Amino acid sequence: MIPAPCKLALCPHCGGKTEIVQIASGNTFGAWLWSDSKQIAPMLPQVSPVQKCPTCGHYFFIKEARFIEGDTYSDEEGWLSFDEAIEAFDELMTDDRRHIDEWNAMIRIDKYDEDSKAFKTWLHNNKQKDQELLTIIIAWAFNDMIRNGETPSQEQYEVFKTTVSSNLKQPILSNNQLLRAELYREIEEFDECLATLENFNPEDDFLANIKKDIIDRAQKRDNKVFVIIKGYD
Numbered sequence: 001m002i003p004a005p006c007k008l009a010l011c012p013h014c015g016g017k018t019e020i021v022q023i024a025s026g027n028t029f030g031a032w033l034w035s036d037s038k039q040i041a042p043m044l045p046q047v048s049p050v051q052k053c054p055t056c057g058h059y060f061f062i063k064e065a066r067f068i069e070g071d072t073y074s075d076e077e078g079w080l081s082f083d084e085a086i087e088a089f090d091e092l093m094t095d096d097r098r099h100i101d102e103w104n105a106m107i108r109i110d111k112y113d114e115d116s117k118a119f120k121t122w123l124h125n126n127k128q129k130d131q132e133l134l135t136i137i138i139a140w141a142f143n144d145m146i147r148n149g150e151t152p153s154q155e156q157y158e159v160f161k162t163t164v165s166s167n168l169k170q171p172i173l174s175n176n177q178l179l180r181a182e183l184y185r186e187i188e189e190f191d192e193c194l195a196t197l198e199n200f201n202p203e204d205d206f207l208a209n210i211k212k213d214i215i216d217r218a219q220k221r222d223n224k225v226f227v228i229i230k231g232y233d
């Protein structure tokens with residue numbers, strides 16, 4: 001891996017700077033792939049799509065941030081802890097202001113009509129994408145505790161179960177049956193997990209093996225995230 005000077009993401013709330021790792025080149029050598037779809041690659045840093053501003057403590061989507069070039073090196077990826085991920089979900093899913101700003105910028109009129117059908121549809125689709133991404137971030141943050149050898153508290157597990165369950169009931173992740181099924185397994189909705197995989201018949205052996213692993217574990221009432229690939233060559 002060849003590192004490069006970091007980027008600085010500017011917080012949309014206060015303008016504070018967040019250091020973000022940047023590389024000139026990398027590869028997936030030694031990467032681990034987990035059943036919740038998270039890949040951890042020592043030679044290919046992955047930046048969290050949601051960041052917490054170190055200055056004001058608000059959360060923002062990296063896709064919505066402006067950047068400037070830094071002049072130092074940093075290995076910051078900005079992944080949130082589980083408790084932060086829950087806070088980020090609450091903050092970002094209840095704040096429509098940034099969507100309205102984006103809409104106004106897009107149609108180049110400094111005013112939006114909240115009753116317009118086009119705006120409502122666009123807002124709904126945007127929020128659904130955010131909800132999907134935030135649900136995955138919550139699941140990854142929860143499983144990160146297990147990956148790091150920590151034991152989540154019972155309270156954290158209950159929050160994880162309730163949040164993921166209510167989001168899986170929405171039509172999100174609909175084109176990713178494996179991940180849907182895996183998340184149902186992790187929140188101990190084993191029957192939903194098995195039902196989700198009933199009509200999923202991948203031709204590809206790699207996916208078929210993952211499906212089999214998830215089913216075996218669901219049948220044993222095992223809810224733990226597991227490793228699919230331990231270090232790519």
Ligand SMILES: [Zn+2]
Pocket residue numbers: 011012013014015016053054055056057058
């Ligand atoms: Zn800030």
